[in-house]
Amino acid sequence: MGKLGVSQKHHVKKHTVKRLPTPTCSKALLVNNLIEHTKKEGTSKAFSFGCYKGVLLNNAVKGAGLLALEALIMSLLTVSKSGLFNYTDLKEAVKECSNQFPVLSDRGMSLDRWAGWVASRILVVMAHLRRVKNSKVRMRQAQSSLTEKEKEQLEQLARLVQDLPYKGTSTSTLGTESMAESDVGLDFEALACSPVPAKKAANKKKMAKAKAKALAIEEACSEGSSGHSSTEPAAEGEGCSKIYLTKAKGRTYLQVLEGGKKKHLVCINEKQSKSHFKIMNKIKSTMEEMGKLDQGTAVSLRDALLA
Known part of the structure; x- marks a missing residue:
């Protein structure tokens, strides 16, 4: 207790590891x-x-x-x-x-x-x-x-x-x-x-949790699938049926609906993706750039999400 009976709070400074910007190079x-x-x-x-x-x-x-x-x-x-x-x-x-x-x-x-x-x-x-x-x-x-x-x-x-x-x-x-x-x-x-500043990252995490129910956003792609299986970016013109962003066991997955069956393609690390709105915007822009999405471009799509 301090003067006039007012309790005093002691603020302990937390020592955390702060990330540094990517070093510049020639x-x-x-x-x-x-x-x-x-x-x-x-x-x-x-x-x-x-x-x-x-x-x-x-x-x-x-x-x-x-x-x-x-x-x-x-x-x-x-x-x-x-x-x-x-x-x-x-x-x-x-x-x-x-x-x-x-x-x-x-x-x-x-x-x-x-x-x-x-x-x-x-x-x-x-x-x-x-x-x-x-x-x-x-x-x-x-x-x-x-x-x-x-x-x-x-x-x-x-x-x-x-x-x-x-x-x-x-x-x-x-x-x-x-x-x-x-x-x-x-x-x-x-x-x-x-x-990413610590406070900013924390706020974005709260916003992401509040909007978790809005993750089931559907994007229609062209019909059919080429069956391309390469892990390199596929050539333009290959496609799938429908794409979903869903949550399971605390993780976010990119799914594709093919013939009425859902397939888990990519697990997206929410901590690295900043916010769900940015994930969806990235998905939209990437799909527009690629034209169509198939299983072979899943790795490329994830890389684009984190870029």
Whole structure:
């Protein structure tokens, strides 16, 4: 109790890890490195992502997949030692690289869509590399199917990634596993290209819960489905029946109604999607851009939602 019997409240300052903006990098150097990488590896291999064609951000790290992309990773780390990039910078750099090698984007889709897909793949690859760098558990999981020599190569590759300084709690007090969890925030920065203030994020979360009942919004697509199964962006002209955004067990799913049966295609991470209204706007604009949606473009649609 303070003076005049008025109770005094003691405010304790919470120490939290604050996400930092994506570090800036030399766009000219980025373009030059991608061009040199393409010259060295060849147009057929330069942006061949192997198993990472369909790996999502929240999927398990593929150790063999990262090693297969070592040449690309090395060229990128010379531009950004932290492995963090702005999505727009990557997309524009890939476009400029494609102007030097037109055959790169000759894949049955527009240059803009192809460059966006490559940029999103790079973000996932670099995020997974940071994940094994900051977590011994994730590193062991990624090494489970590797030989002893490959395990050592993956560790050496991960050590090249430079830690990003955190504001608030020092990195020494976070611990290895906490750093791995905090890295999810950094992955989101790389995709969204800007940090989300804590208060703003909390308000958006409340708004999302209040409007959860409005999620069953239906968008009509053209009839029929081509059955395309590739995890790369499908060529324009392929379609499905109807698309839904629904919730199940606390998660948001993108569903497609085919022949009266609902199929779960993509689980959308609400924490990374900012708000449900933005999700729906992204879905509408992406569907208009793609023309039609099928199962093969589900991964591309999710990448577009987080872009």
